[in-house]
Amino acid sequence: MKTLISWMAKMHDFTKNMPIEVDEEGPTCTFHKEFYQHDRHLILYSNNDNDADIRIGKLLTVLKQKYPKRNFESHPLNIPDVINIPKIKSKVETLIMKECKDDEITIFFSPGTSAMQISWYLINEAGMFNTELLQVRPKQHSNSRKPELLKIEVEKSTIPGSSIIKEESVAHHKENYLITDSLKPIYSRASMIAQADQVTTLIFGESGSGKEHLANYIHKESARSSNPFIAVNCSAFTDELLESRLFGHIKGSFTGASSDHKGLMEEANGGTIFLDEIGDISPYMQQVLLRVIQEKKVLRIGDSLEKKIDVRIITATNKNLPLKCMEGSFRWDLFYRLAVTELTLPPLRERGVKEVEELLNFFITSKQKIFKRPKKLKLDKKSRNYILNYSFPGNVREIENLVENLYVFNTESVSMETLPERLINTTDESKLDLKTVEKLHIKKVLKMAKSKQHAAELLGCVINTLNKKIKEYDIKTENTF
Incomplete structure (x- = not known):
């Protein structure tokens, strides 16, 4: 399908006089009169303006009257800040993923604020979708005195999604947390992830290393920042309680369910949910969560009607999830769904x-x-x-x-x-001194080895040296072999 996508031009698609009237010489009407060769036209607009719904209604009315056989769709986007490039870009990419990711997409570049136009440029340059950029030179600026269609040629990136503009520095998020030098590359990658709204993120790190703060940072840097961020410690609940907390329940679905209850997935709709200690959930909850991620729907306990959700999912664990998958205690298919992007926080001792x-x-x-x-x-x-x-x-x-x-x-x-x-x-x-570290390592290897000779081979020393170290550090080996 060939899809045309553009912004409604608040100023140029309408006359300057009141009441609001459509300017048939404006960019959108001109494109349809002179250049339209598409199957449908998606017209985006920011619904934060007081008169936005009136304007889009009038524009659609005129277009449908003039071109009744053409397919027009309007899409309101919640954009409180029309000059915030990362948030505009993320919102538009999300819409394209939902509505036309496999189409031949023509981006009509002319309408919109400068930030909207830069967002179009970045989306096209990234090469994630089959896009082309077109703009119209108005007839008053054309030598032929007719509107001219111009193609904006851009050399696309070899790395999908690589074009990111950062308008806020890492320092903006330092009020209650210090992002030290070793963390800056990780937070830089988190900023890139924040702009890719359709991907899940799995954060690895020991307890207390700052996983929730990193997840919250991704949320704040994304287009979802004005919507809820909800954190859940999965290890703190039984299956029944966790399922009820995440997905909700209806009255009478189990003992104590005295009223309908909306789950946290629904509460976070439009925002981000952070599932900490994801490695501790049971096989049953793994299966349920996998289905939610795949279907983007939740089913309250006791209900028969699924509800659609639009939630970004970030998870974290202090466990070795690939190892748990190999052991059979965690599902590989869920792991791959959760770990589209990965971040690892180093422990403080490193x-x-x-x-x-x-x-x-x-x-x-x-x-x-x-x-x-x-x-x-x-x-x-x-x-x-x-x-x-x-x-x-x-x-x-x-x-x-x-x-x-x-x-x-x-x-x-x-x-x-x-x-x-x-x-x-x-x-x-x-302790961090060399002797203690050596002692702990020898004890670790002795537990792994089949015999003292095997342990010496693993340590790269002769058996006499190992025996000397065992005596020096008073390491007990009676129960080891």
Whole structure:
């Protein structure tokens, strides 16, 4: 099918006089009079203007009267900011995916704001759809004194969807969270994902590493930012409760269902739902969720009528999902549906002492306001060194909680006496010195190996060296072999 798609030109498709009347010399009417050779015309307009519905109604009336055999469709788009290029582009790409992704698409470039026109350019350049860009030179600017049809030639990108314009820097989202140097490439990729509205995202990372913040960042950077962002911890519910929370139920569908209840998928309609700890859901819930993703419909418990939803799904896990798939405890087909795009957050212990110190200072500054202290806490040298040499298995969340703890028990300065016990008497797993790391690695290999000789081979040493290390580190091997 050949589809023409364009914006309604609020100014140029209508006369300047009141009441509102269609200008038959305007760009849309001119295109239909001189150049239309398509199966249908999708006319987009922003429904945030007070008179937008009146204007599109009048324009369609005139076009249908003049060309009764042509197929016209109007599509309102919620665009509160008509100069926000990323959001306009994302909205239009979503519409194209739904309405005409397999068509031969002619984009009538002329109508619309400059941001709308740049969005057309980026969509065409990305090469995701079969598009061409056409514009019309008005007759008053043409040597022939007739309207001229011009094709805008663009060399398309070899990487689909690669053209992204960022109007906000990462710093815009730093109010309650510090995006350190190691995270900036990840957040840059998240910005690209935010513009691709049709894809799911799976975030890998240990507990407390900032998965929910990253998901929220994608939401805020996307065209859905004015709609709900809802986060759900999947591991906190039984199957029945999780199904009810996500999809809703009707009155009487189970004991305690005293009224109809809308699920969180419906509550998030138009926005984003973040499913944390997705690796913990049961095989039954995996099957249900897979169907929701495929059909874009939800069925409330006890109901027989499905409801359509328009929700972006972002999931996260601290589990090795590919391994769970190989073990048979997680569905490969669901994994592939969830992991169209992937992001991985590194644990804090891999991000270096410099970043730990940056986060420590950041939270000391930000928590001062929350705890209403006249001065920021000061750490003496010894306590600061203990904190910086701690591995923080709870990641960013643990360092934030630590600073809150310090504000509770200290007024102006922090010494060793007021540090939490776990920082002073650390377990081996929390230490970063070379000897402890070596000891833990040897213990890990001994558990994996079939014998001491096999362990020595895996470690790349002779058996005598391994025995010496076992004795030095007092490693118990009685139950290992």
